[in-house]
Amino acid sequence: MNTSTTSIPFSLFRGGTSKGVFMPSDRFPADRTALVPMLLEIFGSPDPRQIDGMGGGDKLTSKAALMGTPTVPNADIDYLFAQVGIRHAEVDFNLNCGNLTAAAAAYAVREGYVQAHGDVATVRIHNVNTKRIIVAKVPLRDGAVLETGTLMIGGVPGTGAAIDLDFHLATGAITGALLPLGEATSRIEVPGHGPLNVSVVDGPNLIVLVCAEDLGMTGVETPDDIDNNAQLSGVMQRVREAVAVRTGLSDYWYSRAAPSTPMLVAVQSPRAYRAYTTGEQIEANDVDLICRQYSTSATSKALAATVSAAVGMACRIPGTLAAQHVRPDQTGPIRLGHPSGTISVDAAAQQDGATTRIITATIERTARLLARGELFLKNPPLRSPHG
Template sequence: MRDELPFVLMRGGTSKGVFLRADDVPGDRDRLTRVLLDLFGSPDRRQIDGLGGADKLTSKAAIIGRPTRADTDIGYLFGQVGTVRAEVDYQLNCGNLIAAVGLYAIEEGLIAAHEGSTLVRVHNVNTDRVVHVQVPVQGGKPLWRGDLAIAGVPGTGAPISLDFSRALGAITGRLLPTGNAMDVIDVEGLGPVELSVVDGANLAIYVQPGVLRMTGLETPDEIDADAGLRSRIDAIRKAVAYRCGLRGYWDARQAPSTPMLLVVGAPADYRSCTQGDPVAAADLDLVLRQYASGAASKALAGTLAATTGLACRLPGTVPQRLLAMARGNPDRRLAFGHPSGIIHVQAQVRSRPGAAPTIDRLVVQRTARRLAQGRAFLKEAFQRGA
């Protein structure tokens, strides 16, 4: 029995997570959940008695283990730790933290560093999908200082490239779970709703703002404060979850993480929710607002940025139809506006009538760094292992 844990605290993109070794924690998910809730100080909105960051972007766990697939270098189990609810959700992937997983793997000596750039093939255990992470290396050590600025994170860092082209169908196993690029689904309390469901690096629902009686420029705080809006969002999410075979998962949770809903609109001017910086319509292809796990997100998830880039290349989807009205070379980098600013995605997809699309490249650049390391002390003792 033990009541302490070695940990590393890392930022990856716009997320922050507590990194633990798989050998140090229970392998059983129910027992692991109890340890993580204890470690993070949940349930408690402030997570005052644990390592949680009191926000869903900063209440995340990464369990790092040996690879179980021959085509990977590292295993990564992600846990979205509830704040006000005693839940840990393993039914999704966090793409932002994957940047930190690549950095962590090299810093911890789990894979050898190669000068210039080191490829870390990350197996996301949650979805059984693989993400290729390119980490810059100099003098045998991974770089974290650099010139790349990402919206939602102060300062700059070294660019880490995440290629999600091998991570599609993450939740349902199907790129278009309903079989269609666009559907009209009858939703309780709303009636017929036009939407697209795309299962890329995470399962995403796309709707236009008018469906929810939104402008599409609302801040996360404004969304969270509007109980009626949140009810309409969850009604759509529930209808899609049921249609995609996730009824048991949805009904068993108080704040399901998936499917995630994205409100997607045409470019517009607004100010970031972090520093109040202007975001110009002229610099954007689309504007997005993301909702899942009982709250709106202050920044667009890396997995959803990649999935949206893919959706923009699939004929007939809501994002693709909006994008078709904007400028553009089909292979150029896309720019998506989210509450904290802009995120860019390189999505190269070949689509042919009657054939499944070929995804050549689906890349998002993030930064990451180690913030702290040490030993965490738990309120309850636990037994590690299976």
């Protein structure tokens, strides 16, 4: 890239309950140390309003995706995800965003990385962060991405066309093992709290499951209820820290002000609550498992797609806290209740002796292209791009 170039083409997509800025990777440095300040400038961080950039002041809208030619076999496109800090001048690459993976699939079709023939395009997405492949099925009409449809997503107004995302090839994304602690449920010591039962599952993202009642929760708290409870959020953070240390992530954890990984999910058996965004009554019969997700020092208003897939996997692994709390005799897709509604995961596992192998972990998301244009940088990069 010419160092005098100050503009970068972008596409703004909503993917599931997230929103991200998609940009071609060949316009950026390969060195992530050089990449970080560019992304901070693009998003207007650090600033709680991100007023001088593309960020929306919420972790669900402070996301970037760098897209490019695949660098591994059996993939159609490379997708590097970046969680851009809002209050802190840092960018986290140690995770994937499943919601934006739906948008990444739509981007791949729109930009010609895969051919748009028939009713469905299969897109094999290489998530560069986790070095895993996610297989997406993108609906088509007349050779173009179909965005209109009947799928409703909790936390997103209206409906859209379903994009299937299969994460079963993405297990062990962070640690390399589906069960990093070696057991479905482990008892760990949490500083300032004492011993606690946890299930640590590494699917497309690393999650730590905790019984809501063990944290003094009902399980149906709103994000505000959790974030405004310093004692509760403090315990959640210490649980995450303890698991980070146990899974070999100490260097990552202590180098960041707001580490994303691992993500804590408090689980509870089905019960009724009101949706955080709409006030709609969600009955106990509408869900198979209640979940509340906490990471980056805040509670998510909706369950992340990769976290949903990981929780779905956990529901099919005997002995995990999710399997213990999911609706008894549940069959078919697992309906997970999060603050803004529900998300379903079609998950299945197979036992090979003492080893559990995930054979299906599919969710449905919608995506929509919101805008296209040019981003203008005040401080052009000084290093050469990759490619």
